[in-house]
Amino acid sequence: MTAGQEAKFIFTDSNTAPWQDSKLAKGVVVKNLGKANGRAMQxxxxxxxxxxxxxxxxxxxxxxxxxxxxxxxxxVLTAGWAGVAETGSADVLFRSDKGCLFLLGYAI
Known part of the structure; x- marks a missing residue:
């Protein structure tokens, strides 16, 4: 943000945002909810x-x-669980045997 410029808000209706195929794996879809300051939410x-x-x-x-x-x-993570991964950590074969839905925040 430059001098004199106001910070803004980004709003997304997740009900109408389109699902997109993940670039990382088959059987995974994402809804992009917004990006700001080097972070994103899906x-x-x-x-x-x-x-x-x-x-x-x-x-x-x-x-x-x-x-x-x-x-x-x-x-094992079920509804209500949160997971926080520090910079430099690695996910080894993150998977869902039964299917799942989660909110993801990450650095871009």
Whole structure:
């Protein structure tokens, strides 16, 4: 933001935002909810059996489980669970055997 410029708000109706196929894995779709100041937020849905390949976090990552179940580095996450990954940590085959929906915040 430059001098004299006001900070702005970005609003997204997640009910009308389109689902898009993930670039990382089959069976995973995302809704982009907004970006600001080097951070982004998405809704992420895994179909049963979907697996993300092992990947390193270039910045912090925050997930909040809304529905279903996922397994992150051996920890089972169900609705109401939150996961915080520090910069430099790695997800090893993050997966959902039953399917899930979560909110994701990450550095871009």
């Amino acid at each position: 809704l992420v849905r895994f179909e049963p059996g979907a697996v993300l390949p092992t990947h390193k976090h270039e910045g912090p990552e925050f997930i909040f489980m809304l529905e279903g179940e996922a397994i992150q580095n051996g920890q």
